[in-house]
Structures are given as C-alpha cells and as structure tokens.
Amino acid sequence: MIRFLLKNSRWMLSMSMLCGLLSGLGGVGLVAVINTALGGEQNKIAGLGWLFAGLCVLLLTARAASALLLLRLGQNVIFDLRLKLSRQILKASLSNLQQLGPARILASLTDDVTTLAESFRWLPLFCINAAIVVGCLGYLGWLSGALFILVAVTIAIGISSFRLITKQALRGLRTAREYNDDLYGHFKGLTQGIKELKLHRSRRDAFLNECLETSAAHYRSHYTSGMSRHILANNWGNGLFYVLIGVALFLMPDFQHLIREAAARFGLFSMEEVTPQMLRGYCLTILYMISPLTIMMESLPVFERARVALKKVQKLSSESEAQEIAPDPAILPFCEQASCLEMIDITHSYHSDREERSFMLGPVNLTLNPGEIVFLIGGNGSGKTTLALLLAGLYNPEQGKIRLGGCEVTYQNRELYRQQFSAVFSDFYLFDSLLGFQNHELDADARAYLVHLQLDHKVQIDQGVFSTLNLSQGQRKRLALLVAYLEDRPFYLFDEWAADQDPVFKNIFYTEILPALKARGKTVVVITHDDGYFHLADRCLKLNDGRLTEIPVEKQETESCNNADNEWQQTELEMSS
Structure with a gap:
C-alpha cells in the first residue's frame, strides 16, 4: 500500500514520514528527560524543564503535521481512486462490464474503497507510533547494549510468531472478501425482488436460508477466524514486553554477573553493569512503547483488509481495461442532420443461458432511412435487444460494418456515432435531473411535454431537477421518454416501451408520439x-433465432394518427416561437 501511495504523492508521504520521525524522536527524548530528572540532582531539574517543554512542543507539532499530511494524502488518493474507477467503468465496453457483473463492481466502488479509506485513517497513527518505537529502541541501545539485545531478541521472536499467525489470518480475510461479493448479489436480489419474495413464502425462506444466510455465515466465519488470529497475535506481542519488564526487574539484578561471565568466556560481547538507573529507564521506555505497539498491532488487520481490497480494486481495474478508444477530435464524420444508416453483414455471438451453445446473431443487412418508423419483432431470446445494442453502438460487431451517412463506424468514431441515438431500454435507468443539457429554456420545454405525457399532476421540474421519481413503472417510462425527446437526436430506439403502459397511453404512443x-x-x-x-410502421422486421427478415405491413390510415401529428407538432412550434 505504501508503493500505491508513493505513486500518487511521493513528496507528501515523505514529509509526513519525516514529521512522524520527529514526533517519535521527541517522545523518546521526553522519556530520557523524565528518567534523568527522576535520578538527577535537584539543582539540575530546572534546566531539564526547558528541554522538557521544547520536546513537548516538538512532539505535538510534528505529530499534528504528520497526521494532517497523511489525512490529506489519504483523502486525495481515495478521491482519485473513486474517480479513476468511475471513469474506467464509463470507458469500458458494455459487454465487458456485463461479464464483470454489477455486484462485483458495486462491491469495489463501495466496500473496497471504504476499506481503503479506513486504512488511510489508521496510517498516520501507525507512522507516528512506528517512529516512537524506533526512537525507543535507539534509546534502549544507548542505555545498555545488553538490554537492547534482550529487547531485540524478544522483538524478533514476536515478529516471527506474529507473521506466522497473521499469514493464516490474511487467508481468512481474503476468503471473507470473496463471500462479500456474493452478499452484494443477494442484497440486490433482496431489494429488487422483494415483491416476489413476499408473495412466495417457500421461495422467501429458501432465499433467506440457502442463499443470503449461507453467504453471510461463510463471511462471518472466515472474517471472525481471521480477526481472532490478529487479536491473539496482538496480545501475544504485548505479553512478551511484560515478560521483558519482569525479567529486567526481578532476574537481571541477580543473574547479570553470570551472564557477564558466560559472555566473556565465549567471547560474545562485553557487558557493562546494569545500574538501577538503567533499569528504571528500561522499564519506563518499555511501558511507553506498549501503547504505540498496541496501536500498530491493531492497525495491521486494517492494513491487511486494505491490502486485499486494493488487490480487488486493481484486479477490477485490469479486467475492465478493455476500454474503447477515445474519439479523435480530427475525425468528425457525423453531422446532427438525419442520415441513412446501413448495417452490412453484421454478426455477433454470445452464450445463451437457455441452451448449452453459443447464440449467433446475423449476418444482418439492414438500411434505416430518415423519417422512417421500423418495428422489430420476435420471440424472447431471438436477439432483438442484442441487435438494438449493436445498432446504437453499445456492442461492437464481430464481423461486418456499420455506415452512417456513407461514413464507416470505426473504433475512432464509435463514441461520436453513439451520440446520434436516444434510447429507452427495457432495463432503463432514470436520473433525477436532466443532465448534460445546454438549453436555458429546458424547464419550459420539459413542462410542456409533461402535460402531453399526463405527468404534470405527478412531477414538477425546477432547474432541470425532477420533484420526484416515486412513480409507477409506466409513468417512469414516460418520464424517460421525455428525456429522450428533449435530446432531439436523429435516431430513436424504444425497447418494448409500451409494455408497461395502460391501453389509453399505449395508443397515444403509437398513434401520436411516433408519428x-x-x-x-x-x-x-x-x-x-x-x-x-x-x-x-413503415417496415416491420422479424428476428427468428438470430436471422432478420422483413414481413409485409398492411397500411391503415387512422384519424387519430393525423390529429396526433398536429398536436405534438403544434407543441414544438409553440416552444420554438
């Protein structure tokens, strides 16, 4: 994670580390001053008072500076990471995003990023306390080489055993994170399928017990196992330091001469006599180190979870790297005027959930002319929605080409090509405001259409923001139609738009809005x-098992159709005048 931070802001991380080091040195200096004052003469204590005050100012200032710098750094990284992931998702191909699945994407955008944010909250504490521990070890080495060796050996034992335990803990946390993806999927089913669950008790019980509860239990088991090992490792580490204090106070005075003789006999090291003042400084330093060490130990599980979350985010980022090429500003082949659209030998294949085989759409040859209404019909799974996504440029054809106004659609201009379409899909999403519009008279235009869509008694609009989206599915589709109508693009695509409308408004859609x-x-x-x-319709096309054919249309002139054009066209004339 430090490498990740260094890539984003090397200087800020370096400054915060320097301030943390100064804070640690100030803390160690305070311990040394206190130890000297306790064993010193009365006439020297006054001089130590000024040094004590200076060290307090240094410690508090450096600690605050380090924490503030790391706080700013962490929040900047989280901000950049959220926007980077969002931009990458927006740039990724639709088919790639569908393979990743919404549950996994949401888990990374919410849970993983939140975990990283929590780790950045702990990072300042970890760095400051790490500096204190390093300074304390330096002070112990200055007090007594023998005591320092004793502490170093104990720390080495503690680190080795801690790493052994936390390695198993990390395995549990990784497995828990995988089950968290499953939980997001079940929560989506819980919220979006609540009506179906309420109507079917057996299904509801099976969903709760076999799906949601099972995944939640697996998550709880692995997360509890991982965190329990971390807790045991933390307490084991703290216990070792209390053992050190006991050894120094109750064993070292009686056995230090035996240790000196053994060291001299084997030529290991020369050990000076450990005085009571050394022992006092040793115990004070160890006691002072326990709290920073505890904080460091408690932060390690957070960093382990952040490490797992960062890997998940980076994996999502790498798997969504199949980004579409950004439009070249020098290539502007499409104009806002209506043009002829041609699909030439277009094919696209995907795996069919109903059958153990790949479904092939095409080859499709289709020409769409300006001012033309084309109905696309066919059974479920015949490829209608896939053809619509290919037509709108959201899917890339595997073979064949698309021409608009005589210009071929390529990777360089596909984004520009998509801007020629307004669509309301069967699984549409309705935003709570009119985003991306530049018309200053937008509210007046929208209110006029709200009247014709019979929504003016339900929804108001102010500065491009809808007053509510708490509507029936049919009314939400009308509101989505309003947004598409305001976009005023050459091509309109409606995927079973009238399926949720009442008979009256279904008739309005076909006999008024489309004409x-x-x-x-x-x-x-x-x-x-x-x-x-x-x-x-001017033409009616039928898809059957991926094959497109045209069926004859028996034209009938209706009075409602003639009156409809005049009504909607009159609305547009009034808004343009």
Missing part, C-alpha cells in the same frame, strides 16, 4: 409485441 417523431425526420426503431399497431 410526431417521424414528422420531425427522426428514424425510429421500436422493439414491440403489440401486433395491433403493426400497420403504423
């Missing part, structure tokens, strides 16, 4: 099963 779009020169593609309105 009004046609009168404006828009190319409209409607995925539908409403055979009672097929006669209103």
